[in-house]
Amino acid sequence: MLKMPEADLQTLKKRASIAAALRRIVPGEGVIETATEMSVYESDGLTAYRQLPLVVVLPKSTVEVSKVLRYAFENRIKVVPRGAGTSLSGGALPLADGMVLGLSKFNQILEIDYDNRCARVQPGVTNLAITQAVQHRGFYYAPDPSSQIACTIGGNVAENSGGVHCLKYGLTANNILGLEMVLISGEVIRLGGKHLDSDGLDMLGVLTGSEGLLGVITEVTVRLLQKPETARVILVGFPSSEDAGNCVADIISAGIIPGGMEMMDKPAIHAVEEFVHADYPLDVEALLIIELDGPAIEVDHLIEEVSAIARKNKCSTSRVSTSEAERLLFWAGRKAAFPAVGRISPDYFCMDGTIPRKRLSEVLTGMAGLSKKHGLRVANVFHAGDGNLHPLILYDANVGDELARAEEFGADILRLCVKVGGVLTGEHGVGIEKRDLMPIMFTEADLAQQQRLKCAFDDRGLLNPGKVFPTLHACAELGRMHVKAGKLPFPEIPRF
Amino acid sequence: MTPTFKPQSVLELADYVALGGKLEVMGSGTKRGLGRPLQPETAIDMSVFKGISMYEPEELVLEAGAGTPLSDIEKALAKNHQQLAFEPPDFSKLLGGKHKGTLGGLMACGLSGPRRIKAGAARDHILGIAGISGRGEIFKAGGRVVKNVTGFDVAKLMVGSYGTLAALTSITVKVLPAAATEETLVFNGLSDAKAIQAMSLAMQSPCDVSGAAHLPGTPSQTLFRLEGIQPSVVYRRQKLASHLKIFGASDHLGEQDSLSEWKAIRDVERLSADDARFVWKLSLTPSKAAETVARISKQLDTQYFYDWAGGLVWLGVPRSNQAYAYIIRKCVEDGHATLFRAEDDVRERIEVFQPQTPALAGLTKRVKASFDPNGVFNHGRMYKDI
Numbered sequence: 001m002l003k004m005p006e007a008d009l010q011t012l013k014k015r016a017s018i019a020a021a022l023r024r025i026v027p028g029e030g031v032i033e034t035a036t037e038m039s040v041y042e043s044d045g046l047t048a049y050r051q052l053p054l055v056v057v058l059p060k061s062t063v064e065v066s067k068v069l070r071y072a073f074e075n076r077i078k079v080v081p082r083g084a085g086t087s088l089s090g091g092a093l094p095l096a097d098g099m100v101l102g103l104s105k106f107n108q109i110l111e112i113d114y115d116n117r118c119a120r121v122q123p124g125v126t127n128l129a130i131t132q133a134v135q136h137r138g139f140y141y142a143p144d145p146s147s148q149i150a151c152t153i154g155g156n157v158a159e160n161s162g163g164v165h166c167l168k169y170g171l172t173a174n175n176i177l178g179l180e181m182v183l184i185s186g187e188v189i190r191l192g193g194k195h196l197d198s199d200g201l202d203m204l205g206v207l208t209g210s211e212g213l214l215g216v217i218t219e220v221t222v223r224l225l226q227k228p229e230t231a232r233v234i235l236v237g238f239p240s241s242e243d244a245g246n247c248v249a250d251i252i253s254a255g256i257i258p259g260g261m262e263m264m265d266k267p268a269i270h271a272v273e274e275f276v277h278a279d280y281p282l283d284v285e286a287l288l289i290i291e292l293d294g295p296a297i298e299v300d301h302l303i304e305e306v307s308a309i310a311r312k313n314k315c316s317t318s319r320v321s322t323s324e325a326e327r328l329l330f331w332a333g334r335k336a337a338f339p340a341v342g343r344i345s346p347d348y349f350c351m352d353g354t355i356p357r358k359r360l361s362e363v364l365t366g367m368a369g370l371s372k373k374h375g376l377r378v379a380n381v382f383h384a385g386d387g388n389l390h391p392l393i394l395y396d397a398n399v400g401d402e403l404a405r406a407e408e409f410g411a412d413i414l415r416l417c418v419k420v421g422g423v424l425t426g427e428h429g430v431g432i433e434k435r436d437l438m439p440i441m442f443t444e445a446d447l448a449q450q451q452r453l454k455c456a457f458d459d460r461g462l463l464n465p466g467k468v469f470p471t472l473h474a475c476a477e478l479g480r481m482h483v484k485a486g487k488l489p490f491p492e493i494p495r496f
Numbered sequence: 497m498t499p500t501f502k503p504q505s506v507l508e509l510a511d512y513v514a515l516g517g518k519l520e521v522m523g524s525g526t527k528r529g530l531g532r533p534l535q536p537e538t539a540i541d542m543s544v545f546k547g548i549s550m551y552e553p554e555e556l557v558l559e560a561g562a563g564t565p566l567s568d569i570e571k572a573l574a575k576n577h578q579q580l581a582f583e584p585p586d587f588s589k590l591l592g593g594k595h596k597g598t599l600g601g602l603m604a605c606g607l608s609g610p611r612r613i614k615a616g617a618a619r620d621h622i623l624g625i626a627g628i629s630g631r632g633e634i635f636k637a638g639g640r641v642v643k644n645v646t647g648f649d650v651a652k653l654m655v656g657s658y659g660t661l662a663a664l665t666s667i668t669v670k671v672l673p674a675a676a677t678e679e680t681l682v683f684n685g686l687s688d689a690k691a692i693q694a695m696s697l698a699m700q701s702p703c704d705v706s707g708a709a710h711l712p713g714t715p716s717q718t719l720f721r722l723e724g725i726q727p728s729v730v731y732r733r734q735k736l737a738s739h740l741k742i743f744g745a746s747d748h749l750g751e752q753d754s755l756s757e758w759k760a761i762r763d764v765e766r767l768s769a770d771d772a773r774f775v776w777k778l779s780l781t782p783s784k785a786a787e788t789v790a791r792i793s794k795q796l797d798t799q800y801f802y803d804w805a806g807g808l809v810w811l812g813v814p815r816s817n818q819a820y821a822y823i824i825r826k827c828v829e830d831g832h833a834t835l836f837r838a839e840d841d842v843r844e845r846i847e848v849f850q851p852q853t854p855a856l857a858g859l860t861k862r863v864k865a866s867f868d869p870n871g872v873f874n875h876g877r878m879y880k881d882i
Contacts, residue, residue, distance in 0.1 A: 137700075159645060174616050194782075200856065297727045298728035421639075422641055425645050425646050442647065449629060453863065
């Protein structure tokens with residue numbers, strides 16, 4: 001199990017007075033301090049880790065957020081920002097000596113501006129609610145993480161969330177125009193707006209995916225896109241994952257960027273088919289779900305082209321959706337992949353590495369070997385278009401050392417991803433889950449530079465400490481440190 | 497003449513930077529006129545970091561030295577019918593350079609062309625970087641895959657930082673297929689205000705417009721570019737024409753004319769020829785662009801045109817000591833104004849980039865210091881002391 005920074009006893013002792021001070025800023029039900037009520041906040045989507053926070057505060061306005069953060073800053077109290085708590089990497093895991101700052105009361109869509117194709121929303125609005133508010137005019141908000149019913153736009157910004165359509169339509173970072181954020185000092189900063197390019201350094205880019213370490217987001221301006229006229233899905237089965245991988249490469253090489261291109265391996269296909277009956281073929285090793293969108297005339301043309309490429313790559317089955325209901329059914333299987341796997345195993349870890357697409361079959365073979373080594377099953381769903389792999393490691397936390405083995409298996413998979421030129425996390429974030437693996441991808445110099453950037457926002461290290469970085473350095477120490485040729489004088493400093 | 501240092505390797509550059517001083521990071525020098533003027537002790541010639549080190553068309557990724565000429569990259573991409581989708585502009589005419597410049601220069605200045613409204617900006621296409629911080633440390637960030645949230649997005653931060661944070665040696669970008677063909681739908685004689693409405697409606701349609709510009713003149717032209725496979729382009733062009741029929745009859749340009757028209761828009765050719773004018777780049781809330789320009793034009797003799805469906809205005813104003821910064825910035829309410837072309841002494845005197853609020857200015861200063869605590873790189877290029 002990963003360790004968190006040791007709690008500060010002085011802060012723990014002052015719990016009652018801290019809660020009282022927060023109550024003066026956020027009166028009434030906005031401060032939660034009983035263990036029973038706080039238990040809702042003790043973990044996020046990475047449920048293997050739980051910790052009750054010092055106190056929970058739920059401000060309602062930017063002014064209140066600013067005052068809460070200013071108070072935390074002056075009194076050196078740690079803060080863990082939280083949206084809906086759907087993070088799969090432990091990004092919102094509380095600290096015993098830190099307050100959880102929940103944004104759930106920021107749940108309003110402030111403005112919808114069709115003329116400028118954007119909406120101003122509060123961070124606690126769910127991802128899907130944005131699309132629901134604008135779909136009667138044919139618009140939608142493009143990034144669509146699987147948790148879109150529950151996850152909030154503030155959390156999406158913090159994690160730079162993706163979804164199945166980001167190969168063509170981009171991640172959160174490519175779909176937001178502006179932010180309002182509050183620094184730990186209590187200063188309120190507005191970045192960007194309704195115009196396309198924000199001025200100065202790209203703080204908007206840095207904030208997106210910063211996992212709550214740099215500031216608290218209090219408003220987001222998102223881009224709205226017009227829905228394509230038609231979308232159809234082609235479902236293609238292959239006798240081997242290598243053939244499926246080649247098919248993906250050939251589609252891209254032909255200059256086609258599908259709206260979505262997903263792959264599932266045999267264990268995932270079977271788990272899903274038993275659960276949702278999406279009519280997936282069961283006798284294939286790999287299944288591609290390819291969505292093509294645009295005007296009907298273009299989609300028809302692309303379906304032909306993709307079908308030909310699939311045939312060339314020895315596909316064994318191929319079906320094109322003939323109605324919107326069928327298209328949705330084809331997707332229903334993929335979208336239910338996680339719960340489907342949840343049915344066949346008491347627990348599972350959802351991993352999130354990204355690899356260069358062409359290394360897929362090599363990585364899948366490696367993963368099969370690791371599965372044997374660790375004695376645990378794995379099912380794979382894969383955003384094939386952009387190389388983002390989600391291996392689901394099946395385990396039972398109540399059986400012996402399965403949890404520990406599952407964590408080791410996961411770490412091995414991510415090491416493999418980095419080895420073939422990929423990265424530790426494509427869209428779920430580092431959080432605590434991949435924190436200690438960061439040195440596999442980055443040198444001490446790389447990490448020191450990122451931590452210095454953190455210091456520019458939060459020099460007291462109060463915002464979400466213990467996440468993302470394997471070692472906590474004081475900012476003054478980082479300032480003095482000189483990393484020569486990627487190495488620190490004392491590389492074996494303890495990791496918490 | 498500023499002396500030039502030409503490092504032979506990343507390690508040599510790191511050692512040199514660690515010695516400190518005031519250094520100018522320079523690719524091929526075509527964009528030296530952007531930002532505030534520098535008084536460096538030494539210019540670092542980054543041209544040694546040149547060449548495409550990795551290009552995998554089927555993976556949509558390319559890695560090249562920061563000093564690689566952009567033309568080399570575009571040539572390599574064209575062979576595979578691919579492109580940098582944000583449509584890098586060529587400002588050699590506007591700024592008086594000899595050619596298009598380098599990949600590093602392009603990213604440092606964060607420049608994007610007309611397709612920005614559909615494909616995103618330069619910052620949306622950077623995947624990874626390697627370089628030297630102002631502390632003389634070699635570091636990297638990002639990677640070679642599109643989906644990557646491992647650590648802070650330092651690569652994005654480099655785009656548009658005008659070389660004030662680090663000297664990049666290597667850059668990895670996302671590349672995309674080029675369209676099979678393109679056509680442009682043209683409306684003649686619309687007023688600015690009508691054109692802004694038409695562009696907004698076009699962008700709200702599902703026609704997948706990849707360029708929307710309005711060129712005032714007699715008659716004015718409002719242009720909509722449609723790219724893709726031939727039957728789809730024709731279908732969307734006809735659909736858009738019907739969608740916008742309240743704005744009158746339309747005409748269209750075939751592929752060749754469309755290509756050259758959008759190149760001229762991309763490179764701001766309309767304002768390039770007239771050296772007598774200073775040029776501002778206004779980033780605006782699209783729906784407010786016409787009123788903003790009208791307010792400015794009431795007070796100044798202006799030449800201008802709109803790109804990005806109104807989100808971008810290129811504005812030429814007569815020469816003056818202050819480039820009319822006060823008037824222009826007062827009229828720009830929702831957005832920002834950058835002085836893009838003017839002599840050194842003018843860019844020295846006024847804020848080239850939109851002045852920031854004290855909180856943001858403080859943060860900017862601390863971010864700069866986190867990469868370059870002693871102000872070694874391009875000191876003062878963006879703001880005073882940054």
